[in-house]
Amino acid sequence: MIGIFDSGIGGLTVVRSLMKQLPDYDIIYFGDTARTPYGSKSPETVVGYALENTQFLLKQGAKIVVMACNTASSVASDSVAENFDIPIFEVISPASVKAVKSSRNLIVGIIGTRATVKSGIYEKKIRAMKPEAKVYSVACPLLVPLVEEGWLKKPETVMIIKKYLHPLKVSQIDTLILGCTHYPLLIDKIQRKIGKRVTVIDSSIALAENVKDFLDTHPEVDNLLGKKGEFKLFVSDVTEQFEKTAEATLKRKVLLEHIKL
Amino acid sequence: MIGIFDSGIGGLTVVRSLMKQLPDYDIIYFGDTARTPYGSKSPETVVGYALENTQFLLKQGAKIVVMACNTASSVASDSVAENFDIPIFEVISPASVKAVKSSRNLIVGIIGTRATVKSGIYEKKIRAMKPEAKVYSVACPLLVPLVEEGWLKKPETVMIIKKYLHPLKVSQIDTLILGCTHYPLLIDKIQRKIGKRVTVIDSSIALAENVKDFLDTHPEVDNLLGKKGEFKLFVSDVTEQFEKTAEATLKRKVLLEHIKL
Structure with missing residues (x-):
């Protein structure tokens, strides 16, 4: 099995x-x-x-x-x-490889839990492949409870996503890794808030x-x-x-x- | 000790x-x-x-x-x-006693975690003292993560509090028990959203x-x-x-x- x-x-x-x-x-x-x-x-x-x-x-x-x-x-x-x-x-390596392949300008964003972001693991994996890559990470600790509550379409959830993604938007990422297996359930909202031109990588x-x-x-x-x-x-x-x-x-x-x- | x-x-x-x-x-x-x-x-x-x-x-x-x-x-x-x-x-009995003492119309609201609300324990304790009391409970599972994140004053938190309290407002409670020890950290926002005329009981x-x-x-x-x-x-x-x-x-x-x- x-x-x-x-x-x-x-x-x-x-x-x-x-x-x-x-x-x-x-x-x-x-x-x-x-x-x-x-x-x-x-x-x-x-x-x-x-x-x-x-x-x-x-x-x-x-x-x-x-x-x-x-x-x-x-x-x-x-x-x-x-x-x-x-x-x-x-789950980290496959998502990192996919992000590096898809990114044009090698400015990559990561969203994840506090522990994932603090570990710096995505940065390490991506820079090991492309030392010139710029990687920006944001911890989004409230998204897991929002998903677990099933608040997938509520306006509060959309506002919180917008707040979390703001610094990544400012950094002009062209690729965003969903670094938490809960986040694919919010992929539509995340794609809308980060913008159509950003490739969103579903780590799952x-x-x-x-x-x-x-x-x-x-x-x-x-x-x-x-x-x-x-x-x-x-x-x-x-x-x-x-x-x-x-x-x-x-x-x-x-x-x-x-x-x- | x-x-x-x-x-x-x-x-x-x-x-x-x-x-x-x-x-x-x-x-x-x-x-x-x-x-x-x-x-x-x-x-x-x-x-x-x-x-x-x-x-x-x-x-x-x-x-x-x-x-x-x-x-x-x-x-x-x-x-x-x-x-x-x-x-x-x-923590249940002292808060229940205090709520019964303070309530004028014996319409009491409870907010708490999903497990606390599902147990029905506040209703049981309050009705054991005052069988005629009306008790309304709402589970507020997102308030604990919001408090733990320190989002005590954010507009999203205030919106979520308002949404959770809405059915209690409609039920015209005059007393509200904060049935979770995290909630006292949000007492100002909760008092503002439920209204000045409601007595808020801090279970802690x-x-x-x-x-x-x-x-x-x-x-x-x-x-x-x-x-x-x-x-x-x-x-x-x-x-x-x-x-x-x-x-x-x-x-x-x-x-x-x-x-x-």
Whole structure:
């Protein structure tokens, strides 16, 4: 199975993208809803959570693990890769590669959680490829709760997006990375506020493409993965709200299985 | 020592009130910042957290425990009281008593987290005293992240407050309980939007008064408590943002000690 984890249910945007790219592959998802959100917590705490989540997915039979959470990818992907001997995918590199390819003037904007922005990881990845690139980051900590509340179209949400994007507009970015798996649910509003001329990179799509490319070129790993279109969804806490948002993201009925880590 | 816990640092409004009511008393505070927030999580999960937090405070020498969190008080106060043999204080009863006393027409509004509102605990407490009371509750899940971001005076925050309070205004409440320890930091905006004629009850002040009344009438417990004005602040996760908000709430420098539960 392909194992995927996220701090909550935002990572289901990655599942949605994976189901498009690899429709028959068996997927097991773990959303750490009992400890969500990660984006405002310290790197040490998030590393501990990421190791526990990966361990859980391996026990459930995952043969590759996808970190569908920008915060965890930012601060914990090295630790996870060191501790487990299977292919680990993180969301930062694929989005960075895509941004560099698409950018004309190499002025790139990033929006993400406080932890992701503070890690500086997108800047590092992009500058490693293009040292001359200018990268501007803005932490948007209120967008996750707004998405989780389902306030996707409210005027307050649009005002807050406008406020967050203002410095990036002033910096004349031509490419914007959505550095949090919750943000694709706001992509229309974000595109409208940043302007039509800016290419918006959905990190969840970039990650799914990256996984597909890897499996296409690594049949020895691909052969380990089941392809019966099975989907299992585990969460560390169950609430009605999580269920609703999960169904809205995947556009199908879901059954949340509760587990305690 | 007086032990206090909260899901994060919102409960420091209770510390602030306690320091006013009982200036010399030694206080130990635990903010569960690694698992914050509680308000969107299930009752079972919050009960587990509340028991662990209480255990920690007892180990540190607490002789009474104050649950400075409306969500934990709503769903976990019975379990905590059953499992530990010391005086336990919760925030719901004192605020309910105060609301009933202050209300003229017995039409009372409550704002709180989703978990607090869903528990129906304020309605139960108020109707147990005044069966004829009309109680209207509104969940305001975005106010906690707005407070934690320090967006106390932004126009977006004011718009969101107005939207949340609208149904309570229509119901012609004359008393409004701030059923979350984060909300006192927004009391000016809330008072302006609900109107001058509505009495706003700060649950953190009601709780602190309740603790003081109890100690005044129970010298055998009061004698167990240190009175050197000591204050210890433990958190399960340390970030700059938590430190900033803690200092803004208490209006003094604080040192966050990190512990792992």
